[in-house]
Amino acid sequence: MMKVTIGRSILELVEGDITLQDTDAIVNAANTTLLGGGGVDGAIHRAGGPQVLEECRKIGGCPTGEARITAGGCLKARYVIHAVGPVYKDGRHREPELLTDAYRTSLDLASRHKLESVAFPSIGTGAYGYPMEAAARIALTTVREYLKGHPEIRRVRFVLFGETAYKVYERVLQSAGPEWL
Ligand code: ADP
Numbered sequence: 584m585m586k587v588t589i590g591r592s593i594l595e596l597v598e599g600d601i602t603l604q605d606t607d608a609i610v611n612a613a614n615t616t617l618l619g620g621g622g623v624d625g626a627i628h629r630a631g632g633p634q635v636l637e638e639c640r641k642i643g644g645c646p647t648g649e650a651r652i653t654a655g656g657c658l659k660a661r662y663v664i665h666a667v668g669p670v671y672k673d674g675r676h677r678e679p680e681l682l683t684d685a686y687r688t689s690l691d692l693a694s695r696h697k698l699e700s701v702a703f704p705s706i707g708t709g710a711y712g713y714p715m716e717a718a719a720r721i722a723l724t725t726v727r728e729y730l731k732g733h734p735e736i737r738r739v740r741f742v743l744f745g746e747t748a749y750k751v752y753e754r755v756l757q758s759a760g761p762e763w764l
Contacts, residue, residue, distance in 0.1 A: 585753055589727055591734040594741075596756060598749040601742040602630035605659045607698035608652070609742075610689050612706045613665035617645055622709040623744070627663060631656035635663055648684035652692045662698065664689045668707035671714070679721060682707055686725040693736055700738040705748055715748060719755040727763065 586595040601609050601623060611627045614620050617639040619628040628636055638653035645651045650666040666689045669681035685706050693701045705722065707713035726739050743749040 585756060587756065589730045592730040592736055593738045594723075594726060594730065594756075595738070596741045596743065596749065596752050598744075598746060599742050600626070600744070601702055601704045602626050602658060604702040604740065604742060606700040606702040606738070606740060607660065608662040608664050608693055608696075608701045609655070609658065609660040610650075610701060610703045610706070611663050611665045612704050612709065612711075613639075613645065613667050615644055615647060615667055617642055617651065617665055620710070623704045627658070631658045631663060639665065648681040648688070650685060650688040650692055652696060660702070662696065664692050664701070666706055668711055668713065671707060671712040674717070678707075678713065679717075682713060682718060682721050683725050686722060687729060690726070690729045690733065690736065690739075694733050697735070699736060700740070701736065702740040702742050704742055704744065705752070708748070715751045716755060719752045723752070723756055723759070 584597050612623050634656035642651050645667050647667045650664050652664050655661050666685040668685045669678040671678050708715050708718045
């Protein structure tokens with residue numbers, strides 16, 4: 584567990600399972616259909632139950648780099664923010680911008696719904712193939728920038744699945760240095 588203060592908010596890293604988080608919202612690494620899939624998407628739909636899928640169906644999809652919000656169903660979190668990251672090809676197909684947008688639009692939804700705490704998985708770094716360290720830099724930088732301008736979001740927690748992912752995020756955050764905060 585690692586915790587830093589950014590403005591009036593807290594950014595924290597934990598190793599664990601995002602479906603168990605008690606934040607106001609958890610973010611899903613969804614695909615454009617919003618109809619569920621493998622990885623964290625499958626886990627969130629299994630834990631959230633039919634209400635989440637039903638709301639996703641009504642929304643009818645989401646473009647890459649955007650996000651949509653549903654209720655949390657059976658989850659502890661009241662909401663699920665479904666964010667669509669890019670399928671990683673070679674880094675020259677706007678992957679960095681699209682990953683940045685996925686985080687930013689998720690935070691915008693949280694802010695508009697007056698949510699004070701949000702948990703993110705490492706969007707894009709599973710089936711979509713985004714290299715973990717590059718994704719961690721984008722994820723942490725984008726959240727930091729956002730929190731500086733949006734103190735109404737009190738807490739953002741990255742929930743990293745497994746020690747390897749956790750260590751990468753920890754190293755990137757540690758190497759950011761104090762001027763980063
Ligand atoms: P994407 O299609 O965006 O790559 P994936 O679900 O395949 O999404 O993977 C995104 C990240 O989520 C991966 O690093 C994966 O290890 C992680 N992950 C998988 N299950 C969970 C979970 N239950 N909680 C948190 N992270 C998870």
